[in-house]
Amino acid sequence: MAVKMSYSEAINxxxxxxxxxxxxxxxxxxxxxxxxxxxxxxxxxxWGGVFGVTKGIxxxxxxxxxxxxxxxxxxYMGAAVSAAATGLRPxxxxxxxxxxxxxxxxxxxxxxxxxxxxxxxxxxxxxxRTIDGAGFNAAAQHSQSLxxxxxxxxxxxxxxxxxxxxxxxxxxxxIFDDDPVIVFExxxxxxxxxxxxxxxxxxxxxxxxxxxxxxxxxxxxxxxQVHTAMKAADQLAKKGFETEVIDPRTLSxxxxxxxxxxxxxxxxxxxxDEAYPRCSAATDIAAIVGDKAFDYLxxxxxxxxxxxxxxxxxxxxEKLYMPTPQKIIDxxxxxxxxxxxxxx
Amino acid sequence: xxxxxxxxxxxMTVEKAKWIYTKMQEIRQFETAVHEIxxxxxxxxxxxxxxxxxxxAVGVCAHLTDKDSITSTHRGHGHCIAKGCDxxxxxxxxxxxxxxxxxxxxxxMHIADVSKGMLGANGIVGAGLPLAIGAGLTAKVxxxxxxxxxxxxxxASNHGTFHxxxxxxAIWKLPVIFVCENNGFGEASTFxxxxxxxxxxxxxxxxxxxxxxxxxxxLPSVYEAAGKAVERARKGEGPTIxxxxxxxxxxxxxxxxxxxxxxxxxxxxxxxxxxxxxFQNYMKKHKILSEEDIHDIDKQVKAAVEEAIRFSExxxxxxxNEVTTDVYVSY
Numbered sequence: 013m014a015v016k017m018s019y020s021e022a023i024n025x026x027x028x029x030x031x032x033x034x035x036x037x038x039x040x041x042x043x044x045x046x047x048x049x050x051x052x053x054x055x056x057x058x059w060g061g062v063f064g065v066t067k068g069i070x071x072x073x074x075x076x077x078x079x080x081x082x083x084x085x086x087x088y089m090g091a092a093v094s095a096a097a098t099g100l101r102p103x104x105x106x107x108x109x110x111x112x113x114x115x116x117x118x119x120x121x122x123x124x125x126x127x128x129x130x131x132x133x134x135x136x137x138x139x140x141r142t143i144d145g146a147g148f149n150a151a152a153q154h155s156q157s158l159x160x161x162x163x164x165x166x167x168x169x170x171x172x173x174x175x176x177x178x179x180x181x182x183x184x185x186x187i188f189d190d191d192p193v194i195v196f197e198x199x200x201x202x203x204x205x206x207x208x209x210x211x212x213x214x215x216x217x218x219x220x221x222x223x224x225x226x227x228x229x230x231x232x233x234x235x236x237q238v239h240t241a242m243k244a245a246d247q248l249a250k251k252g253f254e255t256e257v258i259d260p261r262t263l264s265x266x267x268x269x270x271x272x273x274x275x276x277x278x279x280x281x282x283x284x285d286e287a288y289p290r291c292s293a294a295t296d297i298a299a300i301v302g303d304k305a306f307d308y309l310x311x312x313x314x315x316x317x318x319x320x321x322x323x324x325x326x327x328x329x330e331k332l333y334m335p336t337p338q339k340i341i342d343x344x345x346x347x348x349x350x351x352x353x354x355x356x
Numbered sequence: 357x358x359x360x361x362x363x364x365x366x367x368m369t370v371e372k373a374k375w376i377y378t379k380m381q382e383i384r385q386f387e388t389a390v391h392e393i394x395x396x397x398x399x400x401x402x403x404x405x406x407x408x409x410x411x412x413a414v415g416v417c418a419h420l421t422d423k424d425s426i427t428s429t430h431r432g433h434g435h436c437i438a439k440g441c442d443x444x445x446x447x448x449x450x451x452x453x454x455x456x457x458x459x460x461x462x463x464x465m466h467i468a469d470v471s472k473g474m475l476g477a478n479g480i481v482g483a484g485l486p487l488a489i490g491a492g493l494t495a496k497v498x499x500x501x502x503x504x505x506x507x508x509x510x511x512a513s514n515h516g517t518f519h520x521x522x523x524x525x526a527i528w529k530l531p532v533i534f535v536c537e538n539n540g541f542g543e544a545s546t547f548x549x550x551x552x553x554x555x556x557x558x559x560x561x562x563x564x565x566x567x568x569x570x571x572x573x574x575l576p577s578v579y580e581a582a583g584k585a586v587e588r589a590r591k592g593e594g595p596t597i598x599x600x601x602x603x604x605x606x607x608x609x610x611x612x613x614x615x616x617x618x619x620x621x622x623x624x625x626x627x628x629x630x631x632x633x634x635f636q637n638y639m640k641k642h643k644i645l646s647e648e649d650i651h652d653i654d655k656q657v658k659a660a661v662e663e664a665i666r667f668s669e670x671x672x673x674x675x676x677n678e679v680t681t682d683v684y685v686s687y
Contacts, residue, residue, distance in 0.1 A: 038497060076497060082527070087520025090486020091493055097475060098425060098494040121480050122487065130468040130476060131459035132682035166683050190685035218687075265687050 013210045020065045020202040022176035023141070026183040027066060027103060029212045031073050034101060037187060040079040040092055041105030041141075045070035048080040062107055063143070063202055085115035089140075093123045093192075096138040101187060106142040109158045109196065123192040124167030138193070139186045145198035145236060146286055146334060152322035155330075157235060157287040162194050163263040163296065169193040169217055170264040172235040176206035178261060181215030188214065198236045218265035222274070226254035229344060230274040233259060234285040234293045237335055241284050244340035253344070263293050271297060272305045279310035282343050284335050289317040311347035316340050365576030366642055373644045374653065376418055376575065380410040380632050381657040383434045386443065387606070389661050390433070390450060394610045400452055403464045406434030408573075408605035411631040412537050413438035415578030416505055416598075419586040425473045425491035425504045427484030431537075431604070432477025435507050436467050439474040447664035453671035460674045461682065481542075482515030484508055485534070489521045492530035492595075503531040503589040511542025513556045522597065526563040531589035533582065536599040537572065543608045544616045557599040565595050572600025573625070575635040603629070 017025065030037045044066050047058030055075060060067025070078040081088035085106065092104035106112065112119065119140065126134040146155040163170045169191055173179035179197070186193035223238060224245055233241035238259040245255035256274045260267055275281050281301055285294040294315040301313060316335045324330050368376075387407035394403050406413070409431075417426070417438035428435040436446055441457060449456030450464045457469055468476035475491065478484050488506030495502040512518055513536060525532045536556040540547050553559065560567020566588060570577040578600055585596035603625040607614045614622075627633075639645040 036498075079493075082520070082523060084520035084524065086517050087486045087489065087524050090483065090517065090521070091490035091524065094425075094427070094475060094487035094490025095493045095497075096490070097470065097487075098491045100494050100497060117480055117483060118486060122478075122483060125466075126468075126476065127685060128682045129458060129462045129466040130470065131457065131461050133458070134468060134470045134476070135685055169684070169687075191687075 014207040015210055016205055017176055017208050019176045019179050019204045022180040022208050023065050026180045027069055030187040037101045038077045039103045042081055042083055042107050044105050045078045045080050085111055089115035089118040092138055093118050096136045097134050101137050103139045106140055108154050109142040109144045110153050110156050120165055124165050135190045136192045137190045140194040143199045144196045145200050146323045147200045149327055151325040155323035159196050159263055160287055160292045171195045171262050174238045174259050176208045180208050181213050185214040201236055217262045218267050220258050220260045220267035220270040223257040223259050226256035228253040228278055229255045229280045230278045231255055231257050232271055232283045232297055237284040237286055240335050240337055244337040247337055268300055275301050275305045276308045279308055280347055282314045284316045286318050286334055289320055314343040316343050365579045373639055376414050378653050379414045379438050381653055383410045383437045384632055385657050385661045399450055401463050403610040404431040405606040406431050409537055409602045411575040411578050412572045412600040412602055415575050416535050416582040419583050422472050423502045425475050427475050427487045427506045428477045429509055430465050430479050436474055440472045441469045441474055443660055443664040444667040448668040448671050451668040453668055454674040455671040482512040482517040485517040485521035488532050489524050492532040495531050501590050503586055505533045505535055507535050510538040510547045514551055522563050525595040526565045529594040532595040533585045533589055534597045537602055538599055539602050539604045557597050560597040567597040569599040572602035573629050573631045
């Protein structure tokens with residue numbers, strides 16, 4: 013049975029499913045409940061996270077398993093790493109991915125390294141949930157999309173869900189995975205509604221989804237840019253071009269086969285990514301395709317990304333900053349040498 | 357590992373005293389051997405030796421079981437030995453061999469044995485502090501009676517993780533003992549220069565937890581203070597900062613010229629103030645162990661360390677495929 017719920021509700025549902033299934037699952041982070049030790053709340057949560065995503069979970073599971081932390085990312089992230097290594101399955105919330113500067117060591121040098129550095133004898137079944145994404149006028153320190161930073165690091169798995177159904181299945185897969193996983197929640201998708209499976213289900217990592225099939229162009233959309241890609245594909249269809257749109261779902265592991273097989277069919281690739289353009293998911297995928305499917309390419313690979321600049325605050329500037337369907341179409345028109353598309 | 361907590365070191369059983377003295381000797385002889393082998397160029401990488409600080413690791417771990425966790429530092433060999441890690445596996449790890457505790461993939465700075473509650477030596481100063489909180493949190497959530505000990509240096513007390521971790525342990529009353537090995541130096545800078553506080557244990561007052569500074573070269577002092585701290589933690593009475601004033605006999609790393617050390621202080625530390633010598637005298641004075649017992653242990657340990665070296669030298673390097681195994685549990 014499928015039920016309709018939002019991206020945000022899908023996260024809440026996944027966490028509850030996991031916590032009901034396994035008492036070793038805990039939720040830890042800044043104000044994941046909120047209002048700890050406030051008398052008049054009588055142990056009800058105040059916020060349920062800064063966007064209310066985890067609202068109600070403390071009422072079901074209690075403060076022993078839904079743990080509000082001080083604003084001390086190094087401290088609680090390190091605690092979550094070691095709690096994972098000693099028998100719990102923590103879901104640790106890093107409120108905004110931009111705050112990783114305060115706890116990168118715990119993620120990069122501790123969580124990601126234990127299994128390897130200790131010769132396979134330690135496991136860190138940690139899930140980090142974090143908010144990313146521009147388009148919310150949240151400015152340069154609350155709008156970044158830093159998934160490439162983590163994709164770079166061996167030992168971490170990186171998940172970028174783009175709709176409620178995937179979010180629930182991928183988040184549950186993350187929680188019960190024995191490696192450290194970081195799940196990116198795009199803040200502009202929280203209100204997005206969609207069909208979600210009832211009860212417990214998981215979506216495996218490393219399996220991209222072909223959102224629409226096509227033979228003329230492949231577009232890989234990273235995170236919410238898969239939706240921008242779909243809009244561009246609609247417009248291109250009106251001009252008679254069939255676009256294949258791929259949502260990789262996870263950047264580490266990356267489903268290279270689905271991307272390469274698509275490029276072999278279409279001969280053209282655009283990667284759409286709202287993250288910075290250097291050393292990014294877009295450059296990474298471009299390099300892999302250039303390496304493994306060069307002979308099949310009919311045109312240079314194009315990347316439609318943010319410019320190499322921080323995310324601006326002012327709404328018109330932020331709009332200019334982001335990939336758009338038109339920017340994708342412009343890239344395609346260059347690829348096919350047809351200026352007609354600039355006027356689509 | 358020993359389990360019971362005793363108020364006074366003088367009442368320590370012969371069995372306990374033998375265990376403690378053996379571990380102290382193991383650390384001293386192991387580190388002395390590594391020092392010599394490293395000088396010959398037979399050990400790769402960075403090595404930081406624990407010799408001189410034996411009373412701290414052993415005096416604390418004497419109160420722990422395999423279910424209790426410890427976090428460690430880049431100077432971690434002593435903690436590993438005190439927590440029961442296998443000498444052969446440790447030495448082979450330092451040699452980078454396949455038979456090492458981490459299959460040769462960690463080396464001196466990352467020796468770990470989770471089955472013994474040793475959560476790893478750690479190459480990042482201050483990293484062990486939050487990790488210890490996590491082990492304490494597991495004990496609290498799972499309602500076990502286990503404790504977590506964080507060994508850290510005076511240098512790490514200036515790191516933000518110290519304050520984040522101590523604060524969190526305090527507000528959550530976690531069963532964690534913060535054992536500061538104050539050896540007077542963070543790398544080549546003195547504690548007096550780098551820390552504004554006079555004593556690390558002074559922070560206990562601010563965070564409203566138990567705190568004490570002891571002579572870390574004196575096994576009985578460490579043993580008694582650690583015993584009380586572990587007991588408090590097991591009873592749910594929360595964390596303790598235990599500052600142990602000690603001294604490292606060797607440099608920050610092997611190859612360090614140690615020009616920042618005062619020669620007289622160094623000389624005193626390795627002679628009249630030596631932790632092992634002082635514990636020998638203590639045991640003889642209180643008639644816990646005899647000269648003969650001590651001699652027997654020294655001999656046994658010498659054989660064990662020689663065996664660890666032989667084992668390591670004869671062990672193969674890891675297979676080539678080990679470069680890419682153990683990155684993930686599944687991928």
